Amino acid sequence: MPVRSKRLFGPVQAGTGGANVYTCPAGETAILKTLTMFNPGAIATTLTMGIGSTANANVIVAQSVGNGATVVVNNLFICLHPGETLRCAAGAGNITVSGHGAELEGVAD
Numbered sequence: 001m002p003v004r005s006k007r008l009f010g011p012v013q014a015g016t017g018g019a020n021v022y023t024c025p026a027g028e029t030a031i032l033k034t035l036t037m038f039n040p041g042a043i044a045t046t047l048t049m050g051i052g053s054t055a056n057a058n059v060i061v062a063q064s065v066g067n068g069a070t071v072v073v074n075n076l077f078i079c080l081h082p083g084e085t086l087r088c089a090a091g092a093g094n095i096t097v098s099g100h101g102a103e104l105e106g107v108a109d
Contacts, residue, residue, distance in 0.1 A: 005100075005101070005102045006100070006101070006102070006103065007098060007099070007100050008022050008030060008032060008099045008100060008101050008103070009021045009022040009086070009097075009098060009099050010036075010096070010097050010098025010099060011036075011038075011096045011097065011098045012096070012097060012098070013094045013095070013096050013097075014047060014088035014089055014090050014094065014095050014096075014097050015089070015090055015093070015094045016089060016090055016091070016092065016093070017089070018054050018087055018088065018089035019087065019088060019089070020085045020086070020087050021085075021086050021087065021088050021097060021099070022080075022085065022086040022099060023083065023084070023085045023086075024080040024081060024082050024083060024084050024085075024103075025082065025103065026082050026083065027082060027105070027106065027107065028082060028103045028104060028105055028106070028107070029079060029080065029081060029082070029103070029104045029106070029107055030079070030080040030101060030102070030103050030104075031077060031078065031079055031080075031101045031102045031103075031104070032076050032077075032078040032080070032086070032099050032100075032101040033074075033075075033076050033077065033100060033101040033102065034072065034073065034074050034076065034099065034100040034101065035049070035061060035063075035072070035073040035076060035097065035098075035099050036070065036071075036072050036073075036097065036098045036099075036100075037063060037065050037070065037071045037072075037073075037095050037096070037097050038065070038069070038070045038095065038096040038097075039065040039066065039067055039068065039069055039070075039093070039094075039095050039096075040068070040093075040094065040096065041067055041068075041092070041093035041094065042067050042093075043067050043092060043093065044064060044065065044066045044067055044069075045064070045065060045090050045091040045092040045093055045095060046062055046063065046064045046065070046090070046091040047061070047062070047063050047065060047088060047089075047090055047091075047095045047097060048061070048062045048088065048089050048090075048091070049061040049062075049086060049087070049088045049097075050086075050087055051078075051080065051084055051085070051086060051087075052084065052085055052087065053087055054087050054088070054089045058087075060078055061073065061076075065095055076101075078101075081107065082107060086099070
């Protein structure tokens, strides 16, 4: 099963309304390994990331980011199956977010 390490998404701004930032391609399994967040705003805020939505039951990451700060979360191992989406929302203002990981050809069980 070939593996392609790559930037999966971003940089993209996630506002308070939320945004789908990544959809796992058909026939592949994706693994999110690193998440980078930057808060360009004047106040600290929290980035919330979920699979499919940012409702509490779907949240996989909730990270506070100080004003003008960059936060990198390493050593993640978040698996996504074909068609699953990652959705991000900022608590206030905007946070610029990007994710790095791998896409595996074929669907892993």
